[in-house]
Amino acid sequence: MLNESGSIARHSQHQTGECILQARDLVMEFGPKRVLDSITMQLNRGEILAVVGGSGSGKSTLMRQLALLQKPTSGTILLFGKDVTNWGEFRTLPLRRRMGVMFQHGALFGDLTVLENVSLPLREHTGLSLETIEQIAMLKIALAGLESEAAALYPSQLSGGMRKRAAVARGIALDPEILFLDEPSSGLDPISADAMDELVLHLKTTLGLTILLVTHDMDSLWRIADRILLLADARIAAEGSIHDLVASGNHHAQQFFHGPRGRAAGASHDQ
């Protein structure tokens, strides 16, 4: 247990580029409908991988499976080099401290303040004093770009952007190695969405996080994604850097990146 939690932001044997999360032949079926079909992908330490695709292309399902929130119908998931596909709830607990998840709508606990929400993982998994825990939580809240005053608020008192930031703060409470972000900029105004992209980049460089994000925000793709996985019809349609995908002749990539929005985002980025 200690071994698995004891290697966070810095470790001599950790190097960027090693594969820390891998999926092989992942299949997910809901009744007769196949949502994911033989997905094989990997996530390398230190990168920002964006999973994109139209609504219903299974990108959120893929993220939920990689974050060990849902079991695949078949296929294997290797997390930190271990096959965790059939691990039970209790066996995966130590691994969960090494992963943080920001849910699409925050999933903050409604009867706890922001500070209490962010403190919760620290209270649960460390033996530190309450004073220290709250100081660390305040650090994370500041790191996520929230004002100190927001710490005393309840989730119902937060705006959409603040809620997402608070959710990020809770996600990074234990300094995870992998951070999953489900649509970090959806539902935000353009300025907040830009700030959210900024935050993701900032977290990557300062905390050395590996980030997997699900998005369909074209601007985010241009600005922050190191690598992109394009899902279409439950399969991986294309994979590579944004430049690769824009240049590729792949039908789905063409549709996705050469629509009016895709082109506008690309053009504004080139300037």
Added chain:
Amino acid sequence: MDGVRAQQSLGNRAGFSIEGPLARCMGNWVAANLHDVEKQLSHEHWPTDRLELNLSRISALDTAGAWLIHRTLHTLDASGLQVSVTGADEKTRQLLDLVKARSESTKEPPRPYLPGFLESAGRKTASQFSQVFEFLVFTGNLAFVSMHALLRPWRIRWPLVIKELQNAGVNALPIVGLLAFLIGIVIAYQGGVVLRDYGANIYIADIVGLSMVRELAPLITAIIVAGRTGSAYTAQIGTMMVTEEVDALRSIGIAPLEMLVLPKMIALLIALPLLTVFADVMGLFGGMIMSSAMLDLNSVTFISRLTEALSLDSYLSGIGKAPVFAGIIAAVGCYQGFRVYGSAESVGRQTTVSVVQSIFLVIIVDALFSIAFSKMGI
């Protein structure tokens, strides 16, 4: 040498040692391992003039560890000690800078405002009064909508009424029947013990009949329906409030009261009296079974005594209360549903309030009925 040995025995834990002016941090300084070090640091005997803090033996560090180091340095610095940090590699320095840059935010974490006793008592009182007022407004609106509907009965949504009748009435038959039956048995038993001593077995029919038909059947049925149907009304309307479905109804020109409340009200006004009749029958049946088992009173005698004991007045005074109870339950249930605000959590809270209030009001009104009936001599 001591330090090296200490580190070997550390394994994955975090360690701290101090020898003269040299202090060392060792091992994995990550959140999960820091509790012992935290205690050690707060009770440490620091040298008085200067200190070298060596970080070269740290094998892993996260923001929690960095914060602990930063905080220690900060307090030592403030106490006038000359502290120098050595052996920090690039990443360690980055993390220390990161927490230092945001250390301002950790001063005095803000707390949510908690009102004092007087303020919360005042607010509570004011909200109770305004709730009574709002409930009156709600019943007024409901009465208006009902009048409107009575004048145009074809506009009432009868399919919805029938659906609600099924839910509130037919589906409640088993539980209402079973409970009334059991209560009939209990009353017959309790009464029977006393009556047998006096040889007045025959009067068991009076006891079971009057208590069941006049009081217990309407009351028990109303309480079950309040718990079963009133709560469902609150939860349904409350969920629709949260998901803005109620506003959606308004936006397409349908009055929520007419669509959501009126069918429920009509259905319950029909269902509750019928359920009460059913409870009467089942309760008397339970009493009859118990009488014949315990007091050897056969069913023919029981029933013939019952016809003498129970006047039509008694029967009607029981049934007559049911529509009033139905009105209370439907109005309170729906009203509390419309009071749901914000999150799903509020749905649960208002559902509880709805059940408590409707049962409370049902019992109060029942008591008022008793007083009124006794004055009227029924």
